[in-house]
Amino acid sequence: MTQRPIDSNTIRIFDTTLRDGEQSPGASMNTTEKLEVANLLAELGVDIIEAGFPISSDGDFEAVKTIAEKIEGPTICGLARALPADIDRCWEAIQANPKPRIHTFIATSQIHLEKKLRKSPEEVARYAEEAVKRAREYCDDVEFSTEDAARTDRDYICEVIERAIAAGATTINIPDTVGYSNPWEFGSLIEHVFDKVSNVHQAVISVHCHNDMGLAVANSLAAIRAGARQVECTINGIGERAGNASLEEIVMNLATRSEFFGFRTGIRTEKIYRASRLVSNLTGIVVQPNKAIVGANAFAHEAGIHQDGVIKEKSTYEIMTPESVGWRGTSMVMGKHSGRHAFTDRVKELGFDLSPQQIEAAFADFKDLADRKKDVFDEDLEAICLRAQELEEIPDVEVYKLENLETIATLKGMPKATITLTKGGEILEGSAEGDGPVDAACKAIKQITGTASRLEDYRIAAITGGTDAQGNITLTVAEDDFRAVGRASGPDIIVASARAYIQALNSLESKKKVAVRTDKAESLLGKQP
Ligand code: KIV
Ligand code: ZN
16 A cells, blocks of 8 residues: 555544534524534534535525634634535625635536536536635635545546646545445545645545445545545534434544554544534434444443453453543433532533523423422433523514413324413414324414414434433424424423424524515615625
8 A cells, every 4th residue: 555645643523513414304403503513513622613505595504604703713614516606605604703614516426427417527627626716715725525526437536636726725525425435445545536636735635424334434534544634524423314424433433543543633522422412402313322432322231241341340341431422321310309509510510501591491490300200310401401592592573382282192083182372462272183192282283373384304202211201302394495493302292292393383483584574675775696
């Protein structure tokens, strides 16, 4: 194997949880939630946060802009196709940050050129050059990606990369967009780029691997061995289809086997578990119990021989300590006799920074839960804190509030729900039948509110084990071009579902109102270019 010139022994961690991760089915987050994730990513020590794809929607633009304005430390990056309008919009969103990056991309594989772009190889290479040049007019830090690189002709990819670097790209990203490659082939592709691209040392080589065949992390590590110095990844490996390479797995491979890889990252590994929990809570995407590093079983020893070994000497079966990734397992922390002081301390230890009003609301919620549920776990407290944080985001419309809910679940006949809502001072009541009590409750709310929206996605996950566990509901409603997410948790999944649905409908109304206001302003001021 050819010896690669290694300019540094640090690997840059490029986190795309808020862009590619958010492309996971049903994973959409609102601006406040994205900002919370971005804050934690900055604390975690990632080098670059890809905050979103600004031209894709007004919501994405707003989120990227807010993150660029509020987060300092990591580079803040926005995605743009190799088109002038995308690049301009991206710059508009990120320019407020002291370290902005424009990430522009175009597909280079034969199949994408022929079937998707319907452009010749020369046309695509010119799009790449033009896009990079335009981005460089705004910003010194420009990343260019050759989408579907793993299925691209090797001579052609080298030509496009060389031209993109000559046009000013400072990072070249080589994605395995469809998770097609394997470590031997992908490593050799990176070597080939180092061998054939004459100006390759003027840019950082990056990789971005998808997990369609379960090889995203292995392919990323092979690329690092072949000379890549930036890896793109997401918390919990979430992302399009089977997801992206998981940040925690790449980082812990490099940390645990540092004598083998010889590289370091700037990640504060003890914050990994907290980041995993936050992303899982906000997206509603559950982490599988046997997931490496952050799964519930990642540090559990079941077999007697293993337990015996661990009691005698932990390193017999533990290659890294749970503490090194901030893993705390599921522990019973409090009960109904716990006081406000202990509660506030524990909330802080869990990484939440709540305002006095939020603490007030969270403590009342905790007392209520402790009355109904014998054991209160850290995971329950996380759900309570997230609920309290959401309370301050009351949308700017006259909101519906859930006052009462009664349901009948029966083996004979249809389940039925009767709901009372208030809007302003008005009391609104309705009942409906459904396939199950959740369906009946949602139908009753739909009938009362008269919403024209449709329920696009509904997910439920148990926060801890046991029949008294809280359920975490995440759902999405959509109407025309508007989409809103509702999230709620609690020991009664029918009540939590109703709350999540109402929250989503309130948020949808608020989005529609903002859009009307913007249209009015534009008709007065003239549409912005
Ligand atoms: O998978 C991919 O190719 C991407 C690019 C936009 C980098 O997400
Ligand atoms: Zn991707």
